Amino acid sequence: MTPASAPSIWPALAYADAPAAIRFLVEAFGFVETLVVPGEGGREIAHAELRWSEGGGIMLGSTSDDNEFSRRKPGMSSIYVVTDAPDALFDRATAAGAEVVRGLRDEDYGSRGFTVRDPEGNLWSFGTYRGT
Amino acid sequence: MDEPLVEMVTAKPQPQLNPLVAGYTGYRIEGAPPGVHRGLPSRCLTFILTLSGTVDLASMPDPAQPPASFTTLIGGLHAAPTLISHDGHQHGIQLHLTPLGARVLLGLPAGELANTVIELGTLLGPVAGELLERVRSASTWTDRFGALDQVLTKIARQRDGPAPKLGWAWRRLAATHGRVEVATLAREVGWSRRHLSAQFRREFGLTPKVAGRVMRFEVARHLLCAPHRPGLADVAVRAGFYDQAHLHREWRELAGCTPSWWLTEEFPSVHDSRLDHEAFSTT
Numbered sequence: 001m002t003p004a005s006a007p008s009i010w011p012a013l014a015y016a017d018a019p020a021a022i023r024f025l026v027e028a029f030g031f032v033e034t035l036v037v038p039g040e041g042g043r044e045i046a047h048a049e050l051r052w053s054e055g056g057g058i059m060l061g062s063t064s065d066d067n068e069f070s071r072r073k074p075g076m077s078s079i080y081v082v083t084d085a086p087d088a089l090f091d092r093a094t095a096a097g098a099e100v101v102r103g104l105r106d107e108d109y110g111s112r113g114f115t116v117r118d119p120e121g122n123l124w125s126f127g128t129y130r131g132t
Numbered sequence: 133m134d135e136p137l138v139e140m141v142t143a144k145p146q147p148q149l150n151p152l153v154a155g156y157t158g159y160r161i162e163g164a165p166p167g168v169h170r171g172l173p174s175r176c177l178t179f180i181l182t183l184s185g186t187v188d189l190a191s192m193p194d195p196a197q198p199p200a201s202f203t204t205l206i207g208g209l210h211a212a213p214t215l216i217s218h219d220g221h222q223h224g225i226q227l228h229l230t231p232l233g234a235r236v237l238l239g240l241p242a243g244e245l246a247n248t249v250i251e252l253g254t255l256l257g258p259v260a261g262e263l264l265e266r267v268r269s270a271s272t273w274t275d276r277f278g279a280l281d282q283v284l285t286k287i288a289r290q291r292d293g294p295a296p297k298l299g300w301a302w303r304r305l306a307a308t309h310g311r312v313e314v315a316t317l318a319r320e321v322g323w324s325r326r327h328l329s330a331q332f333r334r335e336f337g338l339t340p341k342v343a344g345r346v347m348r349f350e351v352a353r354h355l356l357c358a359p360h361r362p363g364l365a366d367v368a369v370r371a372g373f374y375d376q377a378h379l380h381r382e383w384r385e386l387a388g389c390t391p392s393w394w395l396t397e398e399f400p401s402v403h404d405s406r407l408d409h410e411a412f413s414t415t
Contacts, residue, residue: 006359018274019272019274019275019278022272022274022275023271023272023274023275026271026272027271027272032139032141033141033158033272033273033274034140034141034142035141035142035143036141036142036143036144036273036274036277037143037144038143038144038145038146038147038277038278038281040147045274048274
């Protein structure tokens with residue numbers, strides 16, 4: 001189990017190619033899969049949960065005609081993730097092919113971080129700022 | 133980084149495989165203290181593909197079988213703990229195979245594997261190697277489970293399931309989580325109690341009485357693993373035991389230890405937690 005207690009807010013994403021998205025999120029960022037529920041037919045993912053080692057997690061599923069959530073256009077989300085190791089994470093993400101939107105930098109509000117785009121267009125920002 | 137790494141992921145197979153495999157559990161533990169893990173009895177057969185290392189069985193369900201190490205293994209239903217010694221590293225996938233799954237995927241009744249553990253290749257031949265290679269070369273759990281779905285769908289054959297009355301008796305027992313009396317079950321299928329017990333045991337490997345005990349034990353274990361764990365007295369009642377003393381006796385017999393000891397020593401442990409409620413409602 002991850003040391004962090006269960007999160008009470010879960011960003012929920014839709015991906016056209018969910019297995020590829022999971023591969024990317026695991027390899028580029030180090031997310032850890034905790035639950036995978038396949039959908040009907042083929043390799044479509046009905047629901048998957050991925051945890052972030054420093055706390056929290058995301059849920060995602062394949063786009064489809066199923067319901068209001070799965071019909072959402074993929075690639076429109078922006079998510080901020082807290083990390084104490086932005087430099088190492090930047091190296092890992094770029095080595096795995098993440099497209100850099102904003103390079104590693106120090107912000108005037110005291111955070112150090114960066115922003116990359118995942119293969120379907122979502123923006124992922126990582127930084128040391130933990131919120132007030 | 134002295135904290136051991138514990139990764140565990142649960143998944144359901146594709147819907148058409150659901151009656152055959154109740155679920156997948158992927159696990160990876162690194163840097164834990166060496167120790168002994170208890171493989172506990174359940175209503176599913178044990179099917180393990182290691183991703184690295186081996187599963188080292190220090191004691192078999194049948195004491196006559198010598199200790200052995202496995203890269204892949206399949207084990208029948210059992211009513212005593214299996215002891216697995218590890219060096220703090222455990223990495224693999226466990227498939228929760230149903231008795232119907234044994235028929236359809238392995239081509240034999242679960243009863244033929246009762247109290248036995250063997251390499252998967254003994255039953256599946258080259259497919260065992262293909263399964264291992266596919267899951268080992270994938271980089272995410274999602275892809276590994278997807279590969280399992282593909283290979284299992286490929287090897288599933290139209291084969292006879294258990295005899296209808298036996299299949300019905302198993303489902304009835306499972307649906308009530310072991311709470312239906314064997315005499316009632318026998319009356320319902322229209323067989324003598326003795327005939328039902330013999331036929332049931334031949335098919336599944338346990339008598340209906342013992343299978344019912346294993347199912348109640350499983351419910352108790354599931355309650356003990358729940359995020360908001362009820363007290364032991366409550367667990368006992370909810371799992372269908374007379375009282376806490378009864379729960380303890382059954383744990384000593386089926387797990388070789390008390391529930392409190394198990395919780396302290398083993399929880400959370402990879403082979404035993406996080407099964408969905410759904411996993412309990414299968415064939």
